[in-house]
Amino acid sequence: MNTTPAEPILRVEGLCKHYGARRSMFQAAAAPIRAVDGVDFAIQPGETFGLVGESGCGKTTLGRCIARALDPTSGRILYKRPGGADGEEPVDLATLSPSGMRPYRRDLQMIFQDPITSLNPRMSLLDIIGEPIVINGIAKGRAVRDMVADLLEQVGLRADHMTRYPHAFSGGQRQRIGIARALGLSPRFIVCDEPVSALDVSVQAQILNLLQDLQASRQLTYLFIAHDLGVIEYICDRVAVMYVGQVVELASNEALFSRPLHPYTEALMAAVPVPDPAARREAAVLEGELANAANPPSGCTFHPRCRYRTEACKTTRPALREVVPGHFVRCHRAEELTLAGPSDYVAREARP
Amino acid sequence: MIADKGPILEVEDLRTQFSLPQGTVRSVDGASLSVAQGETVGIVGESGCGKSVLLRSILRIVPRPGKVVDGAIRWRRKDDTVVDLATLPGDGREIRMIRGGEIAMIFQEPMSSLSPVHTIGDQIVEAIMLRGNTTPEQAWVRAVETLARVAMPRPEMIARQYPHELSGGMRQRAMIAMALSCDPRLLMADEPTTALDVTTQAQILALMRRLQREAGMAILFVTHDLGVVAQMTERVVVMYLGKVVEAGPVGDIFAAPLHPYTHALLHSIPRFGLRQKGERLAAIPGSIPDPYSVPRGCAFHARCRFDDKRRCRSEVPALREIAPGRMVRCHRAEELGLSGMSMPEPSPALAHP
Ligand SMILES: Nc1ncnc2c1ncn2[C@@H]1O[C@H](COP(=O)(O)OP(=O)(O)O)[C@@H](O)[C@H]1O
Numbered sequence: 133m134n135t136t137p138a139e140p141i142l143r144v145e146g147l148c149k150h151y152g153a154r155r156s157m158f159q160a161a162a163a164p165i166r167a168v169d170g171v172d173f174a175i176q177p178g179e180t181f182g183l184v185g186e187s188g189c190g191k192t193t194l195g196r197c198i199a200r201a202l203d204p205t206s207g208r209i210l211y212k213r214p215g216g217a218d219g220e221e222p223v224d225l226a227t228l229s230p231s232g233m234r235p236y237r238r239d240l241q242m243i244f245q246d247p248i249t250s251l252n253p254r255m256s257l258l259d260i261i262g263e264p265i266v267i268n269g270i271a272k273g274r275a276v277r278d279m280v281a282d283l284l285e286q287v288g289l290r291a292d293h294m295t296r297y298p299h300a301f302s303g304g305q306r307q308r309i310g311i312a313r314a315l316g317l318s319p320r321f322i323v324c325d326e327p328v329s330a331l332d333v334s335v336q337a338q339i340l341n342l343l344q345d346l347q348a349s350r351q352l353t354y355l356f357i358a359h360d361l362g363v364i365e366y367i368c369d370r371v372a373v374m375y376v377g378q379v380v381e382l383a384s385n386e387a388l389f390s391r392p393l394h395p396y397t398e399a400l401m402a403a404v405p406v407p408d409p410a411a412r413r414e415a416a417v418l419e420g421e422l423a424n425a426a427n428p429p430s431g432c433t434f435h436p437r438c439r440y441r442t443e444a445c446k447t448t449r450p451a452l453r454e455v456v457p458g459h460f461v462r463c464h465r466a467e468e469l470t471l472a473g474p475s476d477y478v479a480r481e482a483r484p
Numbered sequence: 485m486i487a488d489k490g491p492i493l494e495v496e497d498l499r500t501q502f503s504l505p506q507g508t509v510r511s512v513d514g515a516s517l518s519v520a521q522g523e524t525v526g527i528v529g530e531s532g533c534g535k536s537v538l539l540r541s542i543l544r545i546v547p548r549p550g551k552v553v554d555g556a557i558r559w560r561r562k563d564d565t566v567v568d569l570a571t572l573p574g575d576g577r578e579i580r581m582i583r584g585g586e587i588a589m590i591f592q593e594p595m596s597s598l599s600p601v602h603t604i605g606d607q608i609v610e611a612i613m614l615r616g617n618t619t620p621e622q623a624w625v626r627a628v629e630t631l632a633r634v635a636m637p638r639p640e641m642i643a644r645q646y647p648h649e650l651s652g653g654m655r656q657r658a659m660i661a662m663a664l665s666c667d668p669r670l671l672m673a674d675e676p677t678t679a680l681d682v683t684t685q686a687q688i689l690a691l692m693r694r695l696q697r698e699a700g701m702a703i704l705f706v707t708h709d710l711g712v713v714a715q716m717t718e719r720v721v722v723m724y725l726g727k728v729v730e731a732g733p734v735g736d737i738f739a740a741p742l743h744p745y746t747h748a749l750l751h752s753i754p755r756f757g758l759r760q761k762g763e764r765l766a767a768i769p770g771s772i773p774d775p776y777s778v779p780r781g782c783a784f785h786a787r788c789r790f791d792d793k794r795r796c797r798s799e800v801p802a803l804r805e806i807a808p809g810r811m812v813r814c815h816r817a818e819e820l821g822l823s824g825m826s827m828p829e830p831s832p833a834l835a836h837p
Pocket residue numbers: 151152165166167185186187188189190191192193194425
């Protein structure tokens with residue numbers, strides 16, 4: 133955890149990704165989908181920065197822009213060069229050409245939700261994990277084998293599995309293969325896009341623990357995307373909550389989960405089924421669905437679903453404000469509302 | 485609220501197998517459970533443990549080459565006569581009447597039970613007409629009523645739409661409406677909220693609870709989410725590799741699990757507060773074994789912290805009732821004294837304004 137504000141490894145400023153924004157000569161442009169619509173945050177080296185929100189709110193798009201698997205429409209992605217001196221100007225990844233990006237590709241890796249579709253079924257593990265190592269000229273021949281063997285062991289698989297193909301492995305093991313592949317280039321920063329969402333809880337716990345161990349041993353920084361607040365709370369140091377392409381709340385894990393400041397965060401937390409039959413509740417259910425990113429509501433984009441809305445919320449778009457040091461929220465009423473967090477559902481200490 | 489009327493469904497020692505060139509998959513391998521009228525029973529276990537095949541066996545819709553090879557599925561009909569669904573011809577009139585009218589099923593993916601080329605309204609009308617005694621006009625009125633019952637906004641309009649025009653949550657409501665249109669006494673739900681966001685899941689779960697209260701039907705709820713089990717069910721059946729390894733009231737199972745597998749599942753959930761206490765998640769080592777090479781003895785022994793290296797590896801434990809209503813399939817159940825989730829108590833100020 134970072135209490136002293138070190139220099140961030142990554143800072144995004146005004147980042148936007150609008151799909152279908154290009155207009156052709158013959159066609160009136162449809163309204164673009166504002167998948168990511170003006171996102172600002174900074175990630176400290178060594179931290180796990182969480183991104184949470186309903187599906188379609190723009191998490192994957194944001195993650196892919198940061199890893200430059202997608203070209204952002206506008207905004208800056210300021211990245212601290214590996215080995216760069218303190219105070220050195222960061223590079224803006226958003227404006228780099230593919231060749232300019234090359235030195236940073238190794239540094240920024242991604243792992244995905246669905247290891248099955250992200251692994252080529254016709255390649256052996258040696259090829260899957262070895263390919264980026266060879267392409268990037270890190271090793272060749274015998275040395276690649278040794279590296280792959282080592283990587284497999286680091287992610288909890290056996291070195292002699294390298295001749296096998298992905299179909300021979302279970303979902304959790306495939307996720308380990310995806311992690312080994314990402315690690316091969318010794319990245320500093322990994323975008324983890326729902327890496328445990330498709331796994332059973334038992335296996336999910338294995339992968340979460342593995343990611344934590346690797347972070348400690350390799351000083352990794354994670355952007356960790358998930359829709360499961362339990363997972364987010366367990367693994368993240370700081371968390372950004374997204375709604376229709378924008379960050380609506382950003383805070384340290386402890387601050388967010390002890391006292392959410394945005395009504396959307398409160399509603400998300402209330403929706404999580406608590407694994408305790410004694411804490412059964414008819415939660416106040418958040419009605420409606422995520423707003424359309426091509427035509428977001430006026431004012432606060434959350435206002436049609438918000439139980440605390442006022443007239444001002446319908447007309448004026450709130451800014452992301454720092455309401456408590458380090459705790460940012462995009463809500464006009466943040467100071468006056470007292471919202472409930474999970475600690476209100478499960479407050480007292482365990483029975484002996 | 486467990487009714488005192490005795491079970492409406494009793495599954496006993498059910499076996500469903502797939503004979504494939506590679507070998508025989510014993511998807512359901514001697515499973516037993518019962519459901520009382522109006523009760524919600526949860527079935528949990530990792531993927532591949534046989535939950536879906538079990539539900540499909542009850543309705544006799546196991547895909548080929550799967551076959552119910554042994555056991556009984558006793559279903560109590562409205563007139564209190566009991567039929568054994570396991571012995572009925574799988575495509576006969578009787579099982580089809582039960583399927584359409586007494587037991588309904590909903591799935592994780594609504595598109596698997598909705599037709600893409602018919603409107604939502606027409607599909608519900610068809611389900612209603614199958615049971616006879618209604619004109620198409622009456623059936624249409626009922627279809628729209630049913631859509632309103634599942635809190636579908638603008639039901640007359642939705643009735644005229646096609647499934648692909650709806651969001652995931654709305655499709656799930658449409659499927660529930662279709663299932664409810666025949667007033668089933670048992671609703672079997674196979675991971676109905678797994679593909680949904682927590683917010684939409686909360687909407688669907690609230691809907692199912694309300695419908696159950698209103699209609700008094702029983703629900704057999706398959707899920708791998710222990711949070712959903714805790715919130716929705718009265719009794720829980722835990723499955724591992726086709727067998728029931730533990731069953732009991734939900735409160736008892738969470739407070740004091742008896743089977744090491746249940747214990748391990750409970751402790752692998754990331755739950756609020758774990759991190760602040762600096763605790764690590766307790767993962768279950770390994771993964772579910774290949775269905776062609778089920779371990780000898782207790783099928784869970786290779787992943788079990790309490791493997792005694794002798795009896796656990798040589799002798800298949802029986803499902804035993806070791807306290808009233810508490811069934812467990814473990815040689816060592818009495819001696820282990822496994823801990824529950826030790827959840828902090830809920831605060832009384834829970835109810836929200
Ligand atoms: N390739 C694409 N073309 C057009 N729209 C897209 C594309 N990918 C995603 N979107 C839209 O962008 C929004 C954000 O999607 P996504 O980033 O996948 O969200 P999340 O990962 O939070 O579920 C959604 O409205 C989605 O439909």
